[in-house]
Amino acid sequence: MASRGTVKPSRDFNANADAEVLYKAMKGLGTDEDAILQLLTARSNGQRQEIKTSYKTLFGKDLIDDLKGELGGKFETLIIALMTPPLAYDVTALRNAIKGAGTNEKVLVEILASRTPEQVKDIVAAYKKEYDDDLEKDICGDTSGHFQRLLVILLQGNRQKGIQEGTIDSDAQALFKAGEEKFGTDEQAFVTILGNRSAEHLRKVFDAYMKLSGYEMEESIKRETSGNLEDLLLAVVKCARSVPAYFAETLYYSMKGAGTDDETLIRVMATRSEVDMLDIRTEFRRMFACSLFSMIKGDTSGDYRKALLLLCAGDDA
Missing domain, CATH: 1.10.220.10 (Annexin)
Structure with a gap:
């Protein structure tokens, strides 16, 4: 499967040369933040780990410590996130x-x-x-x-694999009986079915559920549950439908309204940049009246904004 990330491994990669660039960017008076962000957003996470090793070998210093010492605020948080292995x-x-x-x-x-x-x-x-x-x-x-x-x-981590044709209708019926059809909700049925079936299977179940109840799964969950359970059930349903769409929505709400939820914005941009950011951008444009690029641009500033826009890697205006 080809990566749908915006960040790809650099072709002419030289860990020692990159380590030198970063060392120079932090040496002496003032820090060249631009050099740091341009370099690190153009390397894969695996390459960043090699740069970290080279940096220690060449200069006897820890790259992460040096970055923390030279950078600050949200920009520092983002750069350290990019320097951390995904797991x-x-x-x-x-x-x-x-x-x-x-x-x-x-x-x-x-x-x-x-x-x-x-x-x-x-x-x-x-x-x-x-x-x-x-x-x-x-x-x-x-x-x-x-x-x-x-x-x-x-x-x-034991979800069933593939589609169990024989249980699509019975799963949909069990969810219908547990929610819309009865007074009060049997949450356990939602928890068991949504937690254990594969994404492909669940998509079929959602279609069958819609035919049966006249409601989208998400609508029923919103009506039948509340609080953390509602949030988790909705996230599971949305990820079963489309992980990129789930993250597009997560990014949108991290920036919409008063104040930005930078923690979420950084987490998603850092963890998805090598996985499916291209698809997230496409879904974002489809779901909302603007592009991810333009929303980041309007909601952030300085080197932090510059680095996020490089991870976004293009405007779908």
């Missing part, structure tokens, strides 16, 4: 979401709903290795109810 980034984001003051449910929802079952298994293993803690236990200690149950199901 380590997800693991750290989840850890901070659980261990910070209050739980950041938004991060739990976004990562566990959008990553593939294989990625989730890698995250669980890496979390154990990094913190010597059990991610499932940590999440259970911080969440409750059906929200917790669905997170635990997603953490297993």
Whole structure:
């Protein structure tokens, strides 16, 4: 599968030469932020790791420490995000979401709903290795109810593969009976079916559900559930329909309204730039009355804006 990312590995890559450029950009008085952002947004994450190694070999210093010492604010956060291997980034984001003051449910929802079952298994293993803690236990200690149950199901990374033709209608009926048809909602049916079926299968179930109930799955979830559970169920449904569309919407709402949710904006731009940013841009343009590029431009400033626009890599005006 060809990468749908905007960031591709650089062809004439030379880790030592890149390390030299970064060293010069931070040496002496003042920092050449432009040189740093131009270089790092034009290298893949794997190449950035090689640059980090070369930097230490050549100069006996830690590149991440130097960047943190020279940069500041949101721009620093974005650059450090780009310098972090994707798996380590997800693991750290989840850890901070659980261990910070209050739980950041938004991060739990976004990562566990959008990553593939294989990625989730890698995250669980890496979390154990990094913190010597059990991610499932940590999440259970911080969440409750059906929200917790669905997170635990997603953490297993055991979704069925492919489409189970025989269960499309019965799944749709079970969801209908659990929600629209009865007084009160049987959340467990939603949790079990949405947490365990493949994306392809769920798309068929949503079509059957629409025929049966006259409602889109999302409409029913909004009416039948609330709070964190609603957010997680909606994220699972949206990711089953289209992960890029889910992230396009996530980016839109991170910038819409008063104040920008920079944490979310940085997380999505950094983690999707090598995965599906081209598709996210297309979906963004389709769903909203503007391009992702123009919204970032209007909502951010300085080197931070410049780096984000390079990751966006083009305007779909």
